[in-house]
Amino acid sequence: MQFFFEVLIGGLLAGVMYSLVALGFVLIFKASGVFNFAQGAMVFFAALVFVTLQEKLAAPFWLAFALTLAVMVLVGILTERVVLRPLVNQPPISLFMATIGLAFFIEGAAQLVQLWAFRDISPRPLALGFQDAPFDWLLGEFNMMVSRFDAFAALVAGALVAALAVFFNKTRVGRALRAVADDHQAALSVGIPLKYIWAIVWSVAGFVALVAGLMWGARSGVQFALTLVALKALPVLILGGFESIAGAIVGGLIIGAAEKLAEVYLGPHVGGGIEGWFAYVLALLFLLVRPEGLFGEKHIDRV
Amino acid sequence: MFYREAGQFRTSYAADQQLFPIRQDRLALLALLALAFVGVPLAANDYWFTAILIPFLVFALAALGLNILTGYAGQLSLGSAAFMAVGAVAAYNFELRVPGLPLLASFILAGACAALVGVAFGLPSLRIKGFYLAVATLAAQFFIPWLLVKVGWFSNYSSSGVITAQPMEILGYVFDTPAEKYLLVLTVVALLALAAKNMVRSAVGRAWMAVRDMDVAAEVIGIPIMRTKLTAFAVSSFYCGVAGALYAYAYVGTVQPEDLNLDLSFRILFMVIIGGVGSILGSFLGAAFITLLPIYLEVLLTFLAHEFNLNLAPGTTSMVQLLVFGALIVFFLIVEPLGLARLWQIAKEKLRLWPFPH
Numbered sequence: 001m002q003f004f005f006e007v008l009i010g011g012l013l014a015g016v017m018y019s020l021v022a023l024g025f026v027l028i029f030k031a032s033g034v035f036n037f038a039q040g041a042m043v044f045f046a047a048l049v050f051v052t053l054q055e056k057l058a059a060p061f062w063l064a065f066a067l068t069l070a071v072m073v074l075v076g077i078l079t080e081r082v083v084l085r086p087l088v089n090q091p092p093i094s095l096f097m098a099t100i101g102l103a104f105f106i107e108g109a110a111q112l113v114q115l116w117a118f119r120d121i122s123p124r125p126l127a128l129g130f131q132d133a134p135f136d137w138l139l140g141e142f143n144m145m146v147s148r149f150d151a152f153a154a155l156v157a158g159a160l161v162a163a164l165a166v167f168f169n170k171t172r173v174g175r176a177l178r179a180v181a182d183d184h185q186a187a188l189s190v191g192i193p194l195k196y197i198w199a200i201v202w203s204v205a206g207f208v209a210l211v212a213g214l215m216w217g218a219r220s221g222v223q224f225a226l227t228l229v230a231l232k233a234l235p236v237l238i239l240g241g242f243e244s245i246a247g248a249i250v251g252g253l254i255i256g257a258a259e260k261l262a263e264v265y266l267g268p269h270v271g272g273g274i275e276g277w278f279a280y281v282l283a284l285l286f287l288l289v290r291p292e293g294l295f296g297e298k299h300i301d302r303v
Numbered sequence: 304m305f306y307r308e309a310g311q312f313r314t315s316y317a318a319d320q321q322l323f324p325i326r327q328d329r330l331a332l333l334a335l336l337a338l339a340f341v342g343v344p345l346a347a348n349d350y351w352f353t354a355i356l357i358p359f360l361v362f363a364l365a366a367l368g369l370n371i372l373t374g375y376a377g378q379l380s381l382g383s384a385a386f387m388a389v390g391a392v393a394a395y396n397f398e399l400r401v402p403g404l405p406l407l408a409s410f411i412l413a414g415a416c417a418a419l420v421g422v423a424f425g426l427p428s429l430r431i432k433g434f435y436l437a438v439a440t441l442a443a444q445f446f447i448p449w450l451l452v453k454v455g456w457f458s459n460y461s462s463s464g465v466i467t468a469q470p471m472e473i474l475g476y477v478f479d480t481p482a483e484k485y486l487l488v489l490t491v492v493a494l495l496a497l498a499a500k501n502m503v504r505s506a507v508g509r510a511w512m513a514v515r516d517m518d519v520a521a522e523v524i525g526i527p528i529m530r531t532k533l534t535a536f537a538v539s540s541f542y543c544g545v546a547g548a549l550y551a552y553a554y555v556g557t558v559q560p561e562d563l564n565l566d567l568s569f570r571i572l573f574m575v576i577i578g579g580v581g582s583i584l585g586s587f588l589g590a591a592f593i594t595l596l597p598i599y600l601e602v603l604l605t606f607l608a609h610e611f612n613l614n615l616a617p618g619t620t621s622m623v624q625l626l627v628f629g630a631l632i633v634f635f636l637i638v639e640p641l642g643l644a645r646l647w648q649i650a651k652e653k654l655r656l657w658p659f660p661h
Contacts, residue, residue, distance in 0.1 A: 035434040086637040093379055094636055096434055097576055100569065101632025108625030111618075121618065231565075234438045242434070271453045280442035284427060287439060291430045 006146070007264050008257055013150035015256015016157045017219070020212040021233040022240070022248040023160065024205045029242045030168075031177045031201040033092060033184075034084065037099040040230020041106035042206060046072050047213030047222045048110050051124045052117045065210070072206030075106075080198045088184075088194075107227055123221030126214065153215045160211060161249060164204075168245075173200060181243075235283035241293025250294060255279045306654040322500055339489055344482050352481035353554075355594060360485075360492045361550045363590035366574035367499055367583065368542025373572070374581035375503055376535030377515025378428050378436060382443035383543050384567035388560045389417040389447060390544025391551035392457050395466045399459060406473050410491070410548045417544020418537040420447070425536030429529055432518070444565050451560040458560075465559050468552040484553040491549060495542060500583050502538070511535050512581075573628060577635050579644025588643040596631075597624050 021043060028036040049071050053064040083098055114121050168174040179187040180197045188194055216226055236255045240247025262278045286293075306327050313319040323329045347356065369383045393416035397409035404412075424443040428436050451457050452464030459466070471478040471487065478487050502508050510531045513521035522528050551558045570593055578589020601620050607613065639645055653660070 083633050083637075090636075090640070093377075093433060094640060096379070096437070097572070098633050098636045100572070101629045101636065103629065104569075104625045104632065105629030108622045108627075108629060111622040112626070115619065115622065231441070234441065238435060238438050273449055273453065277442065277445035277449055280438075280445055284439050284442045287427055287431050287435060291435065 004261075007260050009146050010150070011257035011260030012253050013147065013154055013256070014260060015236075015252040015254070016150070016154040016249075017212075017215060017252075018229075018233050018236045018256055019249045019252030020153070020157050020160070020208070020215060021229050022236040022252055023157075023164070023245065024208040024212065025230075025233060025237055026240075026242065026245055026248045027164070027205045027208060028201055030181045030245075032084070032198055033181065034095045034099065035092070035242070036102075036205065037096060037230070038079075038103035038106055039205065039209060039233070040227040041103040041110065042072070042075070042209035043213040043216065043229060044222075044224065044226040045075070045106050045110040045113075045213075046206065046210040047126065047217035047226060048114055048124075050210070050214065051126050051217065051222045052113065054126075055124070056117055068210055069207060072210055073203040076202030076204075076206045077199045079202050080195065084198060084202075085195065103227070103230075107224070111224065121224065123223035123225075124217075126217035126222050149219065153219075156211065156215060157249070160208065161245060164208075164245060167204075173197075177201060232279065235279035238283040238293060239286055241295040244293070244295035247293060247295035255282065258282055306651055322497075322504075336493065339493075340486070344486060347482075347485075349481045352485045355598070356485050357481070357488055357554050359590055359594045360488045361546050361554050362571065362574060362594060363587045364492050364495060364549065365543050365546035365571050366578065366586040366590050367496060368539045368546060369571050370575045370578075370581065370583070370586045371499060371503070371511070371542065372535050372539035373575055374579075374585075375508060375515060376511040376532065376539075377518075378425070378532065378535060379433070380440040380539070381437050381565070381568050381572065382424065382440035382447075383539075383571045384563040384565070385444045385447040386417045386421055386540040386543035387547030387550060387567070388451055388558075388563040389420050389540075390414060390547030391468075391558050391563070392451050392466060392560065393417065393544065394548035394551065395468060396457065396459075398469045406471055406552075407491075410545055410552075413548040414541040414544040417547065418541040421536045421540025421543075422533050425533055425540075428532050428536065441565075444568055448560040448563060463559065464561075465557060466551065467557045471552050478553075488549050488553045491545065495545065496583060496587075499542070503583065507531075507534060515581075573632060576632055577642055579642030580640070582642070582644035584647065585642050585644030588647070592643065593628075596627070600624055600627060 021039065024039040024042070025036060028034055028039070046068055050064050050068045053059045053067055054061075057064075059067065079102065083102055084095070087095055087098055111121055114124075118124065166174075168178060176187070176192045176197055177200070179190070179192055180194060184194065187197075212229075213222075213226065216229055220226075233252075236248060236251040238251075239254055240249070240251025259275055259279050259282075263275050266278075267274050306325075308325050308327075311324075311326055313324065318324075323332060343356065365383055365387055368386070369380060372378050372380050390413040394409050394413035397404055397412050398406070401409070420443075424440060427439040431439060455461075455464075457466075458464045461467075471484070473487075478484050503511070510521070510526045511534075513524070513526050514528060514531050514535075518528055521531070547563065550563075555562075574589035574593045575586065576589070577592050578587065579585020597620075600623060604620055604623060635642060
């Protein structure tokens with residue numbers, strides 16, 4: 001039983017890491033109706049820029065963070081200008097495919113940066129300044145291994161969600177964002193400047209990508225595989241619903257826990273390697289029951 | 304001047320309904336087929352067959368399959384490579400376990416297996432659409448190769464799920480030189496492309512397009528949504544399955560199901576986008592473009608590195624390739640959402656008026 005809880009808590013905390021990435025997707029989807037496939041590439045890119053600044057310029061943490069944030073804002077603005085603005089009023093699926101193109105572009109660019117800075121593309125370690133170790137208290141009291149790093153990541157995710165909730169609900173820009181998400185044309189007609197709003201959203205998504213990139217980079221090294229994290233976040237989104245920040249968190253927790261439990265209890269029976277697809281199949285089965293996700297908005301089609 | 308239909312009168316229904324109503328189109332197609340079947344085998348060498356022509360045809364067939372689903376029926380799929388894997392493994396097993404089964408029959412059965420799997424993974428499309436569906440097809444992309452590797456029976460218990468295609472033999476004749484393989488692939492692809500061209504203008508194809516344009520409206524005018532979407536998945540996966548069988552038998556010979564991964568699915572999607580969404584011709588143009596681009600990019604980079612004395616780190620090419628692919632996709636979606644096929648159409652319209660445009 002105590003082993004079960006250990007796996008469960010490990011899974012829930014890992015799920016929070018997925019939620020961090022899923023948040024970036026939700027933000028952009030909420031505000032512009034674009035399903036941004038490039039979020040994973042942005043996570044990788046942000047982590048890589050950060051590591052490059054830290055290692056090559058010996059920049060302190062806050063400076064590297066600020067500079068990377070500036071770079072990500074620039075990327076966001078450029079994306080809005082070059083990719084999204086010419087595609088206004090195109091069907092959502094075209095925009096989706098455009099972000100696949102964007103993902104490839106950013107992945108290629110990020111790897112070229114890495115190659116240029118380090119002369120190879122092996123994983124770079126990223127230090128956040130504290131050691132990962134299990135909590136002594138839990139280890140002693142219940143004999144459970146719970147990683148400090150994962151708990152820290154959960155805290156960061158919680159703080160991020162709180163900040164985003166305040167931003168979306170209490171600030172002027174946040175209200176404008178929600179208006180744009182609701183209806184582009186109506187928002188335009190009441191005088192909300194669409195292009196600034198989109199640039200802001202992409203910048204915020206860049207910020208979320210940076211935070212996710214730091215956490216994932218510290219956990220598994222900054223490497224190309226970080227882009228695959230986005231693929232892990234997709235079932236989370238399906239489960240939680242594309243429009244809901246709460247859904248991203250809850251979906252992440254469910255997927256994380258279910259994946260770890262399945263890996264431990266189901267994996268040995270089918271020969272392992274099930275973590276690659278289990279989350280997807282779970283999400284797929286879930287979709288059959290509730291097509292709009294846990295917290296998604298129900299869409300009514302009108303002819 | 305050369306492409307003008309003046310004076311071509313259609314005096315019977317048969318003439319009105321033929322696939323290529325304009326004489327120039329028919330002649331051009333015949334010339335192209337003659338070139339592909341006679342000219343190319345005489346002129347090309349083994350490198351051309353194995354590295355360019357055969358992969359081009361195989362991927363064109365896969366792109367055609369995806370185009371039927373995405374371009375005509377409007378259901379985005381990111382799992383085409385998985386259906387190719389199903390086709391490859393199914394063909395291998397039919398050849399292995401059913402002695403005396405003709406090769407082409409096992410290709411067709413392989414396509415049918417892929418179609419069944421495609422329908423199973425197409426079921427969610429009845430309830431979800433758009434990106435939700437795209438993500439659902441990702442489930443196929445991750446699950447199927449895993450299953451094919453894990454269940455040893457599929458690969459006849461070889462290590463890590465590798466299958467080695469048997470020699471291709473039809474009526475006692477063994478197709479083993481690159482040129483022979485090319486001709487076999489070309490025949491299959493040409494026949495299937497003809498079938499697709501016919502299908503998309505029939506009732507089935509028009510139902511697909513109605514569902515693509517607006518499924519609720521299509522339902523209102525009496526098109527059975529479920530049957531239409533599932534046929535699209537079945538036909539598309541059939542094409543991908545046959546493409547997978549050809550990939551295994553005529554192109555690589557030894558297939559690891561994991562080679563048919565998400566990257567390949569994306570490549571096939573790019574072929575469709577760049578070639579032209581909702582166009583048979585576009586699938587071929589896109590496949591040619593995506594097959595040739597890396598080769599030319601490599602040549603160009605080597606040339607540039609040599610010219611400017613750059614010391615390129617290994618792997619640069621594949622990164623530049625990612626960069627260029629990504630940029631091209633965005634470029635095409637913005638500038639020419641209907642792809643190369645649309646450019647060809649514009650050229651034809653221009654030719655029609657040339658040299659006296661008004």
